[in-house]
Amino acid sequence: MLERLWTWMKADGSRAQGDPRAPWRLFWVAFAVRVLYMTLAHTYRIHPFVDHFQFGWEAGRIARSLATGHGYANPFEPSFLGPTGPTAWVPPAYPLLIAGVFKLFGVYTNLSAWVLLFINCVLSALTAMGVWEIAYRCYSRANAIWSGWLWALYPAAMQYAVRWLWEMTLTTFLFTVVLVLALRMRSINRNAVASPGSSEAGSQTGAWLLFGLLWGIIALSTSTLLLFLPVCGIWILIGTWNRPHALRNAVLAGIVFIACLTPWEIRNYQVFHAFVPIRGNLGVETYLGNGPGSNGWVMVYDHPNMATNQFELYRQMGELRYAKMRGDAAKAYMRAHPGHFLANTLKRMYFFWFGVPSDAPLRLELPRMLNYGFVSLAGLLGLALSLRNRMPAAGLVAWILVLLPLPYYTVFVQARFRHPFEPFLTILAIYLFQSTGPRRTEAGGQKALET
Template sequence: MIENSRRTLRAPHLQAPWTLFWVGFLVRVVYITVAHTYRVPAYADHFKFGYEMGRVARALVTGAGYADPFNGHTGPTAWVPPAYPLLIAGAFKLFGVYSLFAGWALLVFNSLFNAAAARWVYEIAARCFHRKVAVWSGWIWALYPAVMEYATRWVWETAISTALFTFVLLLALRMRRVGEPVDEGQEHRAATLGQWLFFGLIWGIIALSNSTMLLFLPVCGLWILMGSKPLSQTILKAVAAGVLCMAVITPWIVRNWQAFHAFVPMRSNFGAELYAGNGPGSMGFRYGALIGLPEQEPQHKLYKQLGEIEYVRKRGQLAKEYIAAHPGHFAQLSLERFDFFWASVPHPTDKHWFLDFIRQLDYCLPSITGVLGLLLALKRRVPAAGLFAWAFVLLPFTYYFVTVEARFRHPLEPLIVILSVYLFQSAERRRASTAAAAQA
C-alpha cells in the first residue's frame, strides 16, 4: 500500500483515483450491514463462520493453542495456514467468539483489501495498456457484484489473498518500471533494495495466507531479475528478499516441527485432499469438511486417534494407490476439474434452470474473454503479458489434480477483468479505425 512518490510524480497517468477505493469500500460495508451477511447461521456449531479457520481461532482464544480444526478437541493442527486464523482470533478476542460484531468486523476487513485492489487493478492496467482500460477495469472491480462476494459473504482468506497477489503483481511492474517514462540510458535501472525487501515481505505473508500461490514466486522473481542491470548487484538484493521471506515463514515451520516432530512447511492436509478429490466415489471436488463434523463419525474418530500427520499420511497413501490402479479415472477427474476451474460451477438442485444458466454464464464468460485478452496481449507483445500468462498457468495448476472450488479462481480475476476490458477496448478501437478508413 506504500506509494513511491518520486515515481508517481514522474508518471502521473499511473495514479489511480482514491474514489475507486472509497466508493468500492462503502458499497461493500453498506451491503454487509443492510443484507446482514455477518449473521452466520449457528448450524453445526457455527461451522460456516470461518469453517476450519474459525475452529482454530476459537481454540486459540480459549487456550487450546493452534488446534482443533473440527469438532471437539483433536490436538494441534497445520490444516490451514496461520495468517487468517490469527486474524479471526483477534476478532474473537475483541468482540466475542462467533459474535455478530466479530463477523461484521472480519467482513469489513476483507472488504478493505478487496476495495483497495481496485486501485491496484487500475494501475496495472494503466502501466500495461492505457487509461481507458485502467478506468473501466478499476470501476468494474470496485462495483461488480461478483467481485464482492468473497469479501462480503465469506469469513475466509480469499479476498485478502487475492488483494495481496494483485499488489505483488503491481510491485513487480513497478520494479521493472513498466509503463513509466524512461530516461536515456536508464532502460534497465535496477529495482531498489527497499523494493526487493518489500517484495519478499509480501510473498512471506502470501505464503502464510494461501501457500498454493507460491508456485508463481520463482517466475515472478526471475521476471524482475531479467529486466534489471547490473545483474550481479540485483541478485544480492533478490537474495535479501528471499531471506526476509524465509524469516516471515520460519516461525510457522518451527512451530510445526515442535508440534508434530515433522517437517510441515506450510499446511498438512494435502494427502486428505488428494484422497477426497481422487479416491473411491470421488467427483473431482468436494463439499464441506473433509473430516465429518460429528465426533462419533468414523473418520473423525480415526483422525483423532491417529493424529493429524499420521491420518493425512495414510489417506495420501490410499489416494496414490487408488490413482495408480485407476489412471483413467484420475485423468477424467483432472479434465473435469480443469473445466470446473475455468468454465463451470456446481448446479444447485433448488434453483430455476434460468438462474442456473445465468450463474454459468457469469462464471464462464469472463474466463473466455480473459484468455482471449491474454492471447491478444501476447500477440501484441504487451509489457508483462508473459508474466500474466505464467500466472494463468501456475495458479490453478495444483487444483487440476487435487480438488477445485469456484473461489480458487478469484486470485486470477483482477487479471481476468483487465484483460477482458483490453479485449473489448481493442475491438472498439479496431471498429473505429475501420469506420474512419471507410469514410476516407
C-alpha cells in the same frame, strides 16, 4: 444515467499523463458499496449451524481455540466433542486474524463477523486500486478506468468480501500488490511521458525486501500461489539485472521470505516432530478429490468435518498420521485407476474455468455459470491477444494462468479458488473488448478520454 456515470469517472483524469496511480475516489466508492451491502443485507449474521462452523470453518475453529487459550489446534470439532490436538490444516495468517478479532469482539459474535467482513471490504476496495494501476501500466488509461471501476462495482467481484469469512479477499489483495510492485520495480509504464530507466519503487533494496515480505505473508495465507514465486522473482531480476546489487537484493528478499516462514516451521516441528511444509492436509484433500466415488467434485461427505467415522479416525491418529494414511490411499487408487483420475482432472479443468455446478435452481444457476464462463473466455482471449501484441508483462500473467490452477486440476476445485486470478482476467477481458473497436493512436485514445 450511464452517461453521467462515465462523466463522473472521467473526472478522475485530472492526474498528470503517465501517472499510473489510481484515484482515491475509486477506493472510497468500492469500500462504501461493500460495507453498505454487507451491513444492510446482514451478511455478517452467520448461521449458527453445527456450533457456528460456517463462521470461518476450520479457520474459525482454530481461531476459537487460540482465543480461548488452547493453542493452534482443534480445526473441526464442535465444542461438546472435546479437543483433537494441534493442527497445520490451514496456514496461520487468516486464523490468527480471526483470533485477534475474537479476542476483541467475542467468539462467534455478530460484531466479530461484521469486523472481519469490514476488513475484507477494505482489502477488496484496495484491490480495485491495484487493478487500475496494473491496467494503466500494461495497457492504457481507458483500460484502467473500465477495469478499476468494474472491479469496484461488479457484484461478482465483491461477493467474497461481503459474504465469506475465509482468506480469498486477503490473498487476492496481496497477490495484486505483488504484481504492482513487480511492475514498479521493472519501471513498466506504457503511458509514461519520460522514457523508463530507473526504478519507480524507490530503493531497489527496499523494494526487494518488501517483495520477500509480501510473499512470506502470501505463503502463510495460501501456499498454492507459491508456484508463481520463482517466475515472478526471476522476471524482476531479468529486468533489473543492470542495476546495482541486483543479485544481492534478490538474495535478501529470499532471506526475508524464509524468515517469515521460519517461526511457523519451528512450531510445526515442535508439535508434530516432523517437517510440515506450511500445511499438512494435502493427503486428505487429494483423497477427497480422487478416491473411490470421486467424480470431479470434492467428496465433502467423507471429510472429517462431515463424516463421524473420519472425525474419530482423525482424533485417534492425529493429523499427520491421518493425512498420510488418506494420501497413501489416494495415490494407490490413482495408480490403479489412471483413467478415473484423468477423467476427474479434465472435469476439474472445465470447472475451474467455466464454473463448478451447484444444486441451485436453474434460474439462478444458469446466469451464474454463464457469467463465470464468459469472464474466463474473455480473459483467456484477451491474454492471447496481449501475447500476440507483445503487451508489457503479458508473459508474466500467462504464467499465472498456466501455473496456479495446476494443483486444483489434480486435487479438487471450487469457484473461490479462482478469485486471486480474477483481477487479471478483468483487465484482459477489458483489453479484448477495447481491441475490437476502431483502431486509433494512443494520443488519440487519450484525447478521447479527456474530452
